[in-house]
Amino acid sequence: MTTVIPFGPQHPVLPEPVQLKLELDNDVVVGALPSLGYVHRGLEKFVDTKDYNQTLYICERICGICSAIHSITYARAVEQLMNVEIPERAEYLRVIWSELARVQSHLLWLGLFADGFGFESLFMECWKYREAVMDIMEMTTGNRVITSMCKVGGTSKDLSKEHINIILKAIDDLEPQVKNLEKVFVNNYTVKKRLVGLGTLPKQLAYDVGAVGPTLRGSGVHFDIRESPSWSIYKDLNFKAVVENDGDCYARTKVRIYELYECFKLIRNAISKLPEGEISIQIKGSPTAGAEAISRSEQPRGEVVYYVKGNGTKNLERLKIRTPTFANIPALLQMLPGIKLADVPVVVLTVDPCISCTER
Amino acid sequence: MALAKSPWIIHVNCNSCNGCDIEVLACLTPLYDAERFGVLNIGTPKQADIMVVTGSINYKNVNVLKNIYNQIPDPKVVLAVGACASTGGIFHDCYNVIGGVDQVIPVDAYVPGCCPRPEAILDGVVAALSVLESKSQGKIKGKDVKLKGNEVPSNA
Numbered sequence: 001m002t003t004v005i006p007f008g009p010q011h012p013v014l015p016e017p018v019q020l021k022l023e024l025d026n027d028v029v030v031g032a033l034p035s036l037g038y039v040h041r042g043l044e045k046f047v048d049t050k051d052y053n054q055t056l057y058i059c060e061r062i063c064g065i066c067s068a069i070h071s072i073t074y075a076r077a078v079e080q081l082m083n084v085e086i087p088e089r090a091e092y093l094r095v096i097w098s099e100l101a102r103v104q105s106h107l108l109w110l111g112l113f114a115d116g117f118g119f120e121s122l123f124m125e126c127w128k129y130r131e132a133v134m135d136i137m138e139m140t141t142g143n144r145v146i147t148s149m150c151k152v153g154g155t156s157k158d159l160s161k162e163h164i165n166i167i168l169k170a171i172d173d174l175e176p177q178v179k180n181l182e183k184v185f186v187n188n189y190t191v192k193k194r195l196v197g198l199g200t201l202p203k204q205l206a207y208d209v210g211a212v213g214p215t216l217r218g219s220g221v222h223f224d225i226r227e228s229p230s231w232s233i234y235k236d237l238n239f240k241a242v243v244e245n246d247g248d249c250y251a252r253t254k255v256r257i258y259e260l261y262e263c264f265k266l267i268r269n270a271i272s273k274l275p276e277g278e279i280s281i282q283i284k285g286s287p288t289a290g291a292e293a294i295s296r297s298e299q300p301r302g303e304v305v306y307y308v309k310g311n312g313t314k315n316l317e318r319l320k321i322r323t324p325t326f327a328n329i330p331a332l333l334q335m336l337p338g339i340k341l342a343d344v345p346v347v348v349l350t351v352d353p354c355i356s357c358t359e360r
Numbered sequence: 361m362a363l364a365k366s367p368w369i370i371h372v373n374c375n376s377c378n379g380c381d382i383e384v385l386a387c388l389t390p391l392y393d394a395e396r397f398g399v400l401n402i403g404t405p406k407q408a409d410i411m412v413v414t415g416s417i418n419y420k421n422v423n424v425l426k427n428i429y430n431q432i433p434d435p436k437v438v439l440a441v442g443a444c445a446s447t448g449g450i451f452h453d454c455y456n457v458i459g460g461v462d463q464v465i466p467v468d469a470y471v472p473g474c475c476p477r478p479e480a481i482l483d484g485v486v487a488a489l490s491v492l493e494s495k496s497q498g499k500i501k502g503k504d505v506k507l508k509g510n511e512v513p514s515n516a
Contacts, residue, residue, distance in 0.1 A: 009424050012403025015381045016373050017421060038421045039375050042456040049453065061450055064379025064475060108382060111389075127389035134386070145379040145475045356377045 213302020
C-alpha cells in the first residue's frame with residue numbers, strides 16, 4: 001500500500017515552484033512523478049516579436065542566477081549564425097564575468113543546500129561571502145543580478161584598471177573564506193553523516209540518463225564543455241574539469257566546492273592575459289534565411305545548448321534552448337527511489353534545480 | 361502595533377526568473393539582515409503576515425497563488441516584488457503570462473526594478489508594515505479571493 005505525497009509547488013525548502021508527486025511505502029520513496037509548468041512563460045515563442053538584439057535581454061531573464069552565461073551563450077550562437085568574429089578582449093571579459101557568475105551561483109547553492117539539511121549558520125556564512133561577488137558585479141556592470149554586460153558582437157561594459165585590482169583583491173580575500181567553508185562541507189561529521197552514500201547515481205546510469213554538469217561529474221564522468229574545442233579560450237587559461245567518483249550527494253557537493261577554486265584560477269589567468277583593444281564590433285544586417293547555429297556552454301548547473309535559426313529578417317525563425325536542469329530531472333528521478341522522505345529535500349537540492357530555466 | 365514589530369513573511373515564487381527570489385533571500389542574510397527588524401521568513405502561510413510575491417502569474421500557478429493567499433490569516437498584506445509581479449514586466453506579452461499579481465489578489469505595496477535591490481525590497485516591506493498596522497487596527501478590511509469551482513487544482 002503506497003501513499004502519494006505532493007512535494008511542492010509551495011515548499012519551505014525549494015524557493016521555486018515545482019511539484020514532485022512522491023509515492024511512499026511507509027517513509028521510503030518508491031517512485032516520483034514530476035509535475036512542471038508553474039514557471040512556464042513561453043520565451044521561445046517570444047522571438048517572433050523581438051529582434052535578435054532584443055532577444056538577448058529576454059535570454060538573460062530566463063534565469064536570474066545564471067543570467068550572464070545565458071546571454072553569452074545566446075550571443076555566441078547569433079555571432080556564429082552571422083559569421084562574425086568578436087574582439088579577443090571581449091572573449092576574455094566574457095570568461096571573467098561568467099566565472100564570477102559561477103562563483104556566486106555555487107556559493108548560493110552551497111548556502112541553500114546547507115539550509116536544506118538544517119545547518120542554518122552555514123547557510124548564512126555562504127551568503128555572506130557571496131555578497132563580495134555581488135558587489136563586484138554591481139561595481140563593474142551596474143546591477144547585482146541581471147547584469148546586461150553582454151551584447152551580440154562583444155560586451156557592452158569594460159573593465160578598468162581599478163576594477164581589475166578590486167576583483168583580484170576580492171578573490172584573494174574570498175579564497176581563504178572558501179577554504180573555511182570547504183573544511184565544514186568536506187570534514188564536518190554532521191554534514192558527512194547526512195550526505196555520504198545518499199542518492200547515489202552510478203557512472204554508467206548518469207551517462208545513460210543524460211545528466212549534465214556537477215551531477216554528471218560527481219558520478220565520475222569526465223565531461224565539461226569548457227574543455228571542448230569550441231571554447232578554445234579555456235584551454236589557454238589552463239582549465240581542468242573537477243571530477244569526483246562516488247556519485248552520492250557528498251561527491252556532488254565536493255565537485256561544486258572544488259570548482260570554486262577552478263573559477264578563481266580562471267579569473268586570475270584571464271585577467272593576467274587580458275588583451276588591450278576594442279570590446280565590441282558593430283553588427284549590421286540580419287541572419288540569412290535558413291541559416292542555423294548551435295552554441296553550447298557550461299553553466300553552474302551543467303551544459304546549456306542554444307539552437308538558433310534565421311529567416312532573413314531581424315527576427316529569428318526559431319530559438320530552442322536545452323537547459324541543464326531539464327537534463328538532470330531524469331537523473332533526479334533515478335536517485336529518489338529507496339531514500340527516506342526526510343532526505344528528499346537534500347537529494348532534490350543536490351542537482352541544483354533551476355526551475356525557471358527548465359520551464360522558461 | 362505589536363504585529364508590525366515582528367512581521368513574518370512568506371515568500372511565494374509565481375513565475376519569477378529567480379532574480380528577485382535570490383534578492384529576497386539576500387535580504388534575510390547577514391549583509392542586509394532583515395531579521396534585525398523582527399522579519400522572519402516562514403514556510404507556512406498559516407503563520408505569515410506579509411506575502412512577498414515575485415514573478416507574474418500564469419495559467420497554472422494562479423490557483424496556487426490564490427490558495428496561499430486565502431490560507432494567510434487576517435490581517436495580511438501583499439508585497440509585489442519586481443517588475444514582473446507588478447505588471448508582468450518584460451514578459452507581459454508572452455502567451456502564458458496573464459500579467460501582474462494584482463489581477464488576482466489585492467496588492468498593498470509594489471517594489472519596482474528588475475531585479476530590485478535588497479534595500480528596495482526592505483523599503484517595500486517597511487511600506488507594507490504601515491498598511492499592516494492600519495489593517496490590524498481595523499481601519500482597512502481585507503477580502504477573500506474567490507476560487508471558481510472548476511479552477512481548484514486537486515493537488516495544490
